[in-house]
Amino acid sequence: MKKSSDFVLKMDESVTLAAANRAKKLKAQGRDIIDLTLGQPDFPTPKKIGEAAIEAIKNGSASFYTQVGGLPALKTAVQKYWENFYGYSIDTPQILVTAGAKFALYAYFMATIDPGDEVIIPAPYWVSYVDQVKMAQGTPVIVEAKQENHFKVTVAQLEQARTAKTKILLLNSPSNPTGMIYTKKELEEIGEWAVENDLLILADDIYHRLVYNGAEFTAISSLSTAIRQRTTIINGVSKTFAMTGWRIGVAVGDPEIIAAMTKIASQxxxxxxxxxxxxxxxxxxxxxxxxxxxxxxRAFEERLNKIYNQLLEVPGFEVVKPNGAFYLFPKVTKAMELKGFSDVTAFTTAILEEAGVALVTGEGFGSPENVRLSYATSLENLEKAVQRLKDWMNNG
Known part of the structure; x- marks a missing residue:
């Protein structure tokens, strides 16, 4: 008897987690591996945040179920934060607190997609978007953002991809895996296009404060009332507050959509x-x-500025300097040719096994010519890793 569903059998594993697991296995075997796979700050959660958790355990308040959509006090804190960093006010029915931002994305797709609805997803994209849309019986429509355009799509590209079945446009800025950021003008054009065509917008803003070298984050939801009314924002505590293990996400949007997402969470x-x-x-x-x-x-910005310049010296690596998140996403087509590879996943596997550097294949991000490396690790490790890449590329 077949025990797994056809859907699960066809589903891809997260390439990020798969790469991290391979690196851990080699480390467990005693190999010297520098792991640049996971997008997780190498800083501990701030002390006072931990102390607040400990106090909640001590006084017993953490012992019980809470409201499905989150503690009222947490929603109040989110409201104040929104005013400070987004520049507009939100009401309690517009807020859902979830078990991680990834689940907030899943709940959104399940709450909004009917079978056959199309979701436009610019590539490179975060690894779980496509499969989550498929879980909701939607159809992902991939629009390729070229490296020459700093991995950003244009309204002309979006219009070419739009059909009568298009329902949602997904935007992730700053981006995982590229680190690119859309400008205010670019977002205004995209937002107005979405309004004109009666599309919903899903804005994954999880890296909203991780911007560098004078770059600015613009929330598409802040640009106009018309854009805001059709936009759902996904955010959380993991990246900004070094709380990846705590699994708290936040969704903010139209009360009808938030209520539907809350129903998904309840079940x-x-x-x-x-x-x-x-x-x-x-x-x-x-x-x-x-x-x-x-x-x-400050540490991330310093790492970016130093490692970007060093990565340019790796033979065959073509790099666009990002201005957000904590990833570099070099194009490695020439590097693969130099080493005799035609497949980027096989290329990253060889780098892991022969150079001792764990990267993530671009295949899972919709970019079979790129690899992703995270600079959310120490500068010492990053410099060692880049030197290993240089040595490996120069060795035959």
Whole structure:
């Protein structure tokens, strides 16, 4: 008897987690591996956030179920944060707290997509978008953002991809895996196009504060009332507050969509973990969080500026300098040719096994000519990794 569904058998594993697991296995065997796979800050969660969680455990408030959509106090903290960083006010029915931002994305797709609805997804894209759309019986429509255009799509490309079945446009800025950021003007053009064509917008803003070298983040939802009314924003605590393990995401949008997403959560996760919610309250409203963030931000910016220049010296690696998130996404077509590879996944596997550097294949991001490396690790490790890449590329 076949035990797994046809859908699961066809589903791809997350290439990011797969690469990280391979690196861990080699490390467990005693290999010297520098792991640049996971998009997770190498900084601990700020102390006061942890203390808030401990206090919630001590006083017993973390012992019980909470409202499915999140603690009222956490929603209040999100409201204040939104005013500070998004520049507009939101009401409680517009907020859903979820068990991680990834689940918020899943709940959104399940709440909005009918079978056959099309979702436009610019590539390179984060690895789970496509499969989550398929889970909801939607059809992902991929629009390739060229490296020559800094991995950004144009309205002309979007219009070419639009059909009568198009329902949602997905935007991720700053982007995983490219680190690119859309400008205010670019977002205005895209937002107005979505309004004209009666499309929903899903804005994945999880890296909204991780911008560098004078770049600015613009929230597409802040540009006009008409754009905001059709936009759902996905955010969370993982990247900004170094809380990847706490699994708290936030969705903000139209009350009807948020209510539908809450219904999905009620039948799947129930409430997010209570103790993590109490920690998130401190994250969103605590000054200690901002101090810790500033320190982390400075470190990421320094790593980006140093490692980008060093990566340019690796034979066959073509790199566009990003201005957000914490990834570099070099095109490695020439490097593959130099080493005799035609497949980027086989190329990254060889780098892992022969050079001891764990990267992520671009295949899972819709970019079979690129690899992703995370600079959310120490500068020392990054410089060692780039030197290993140079040595490996220069060795035959």
């Amino acid at each position: 799947t996760t129930s409430n997010p973990t209570a103790v993590a919610q109490y920690a998130a309250i401190e994250a969103f409203q605590g000054s200690d969080s901002d101090t810790a963030f500033d320190q982390m931000h």
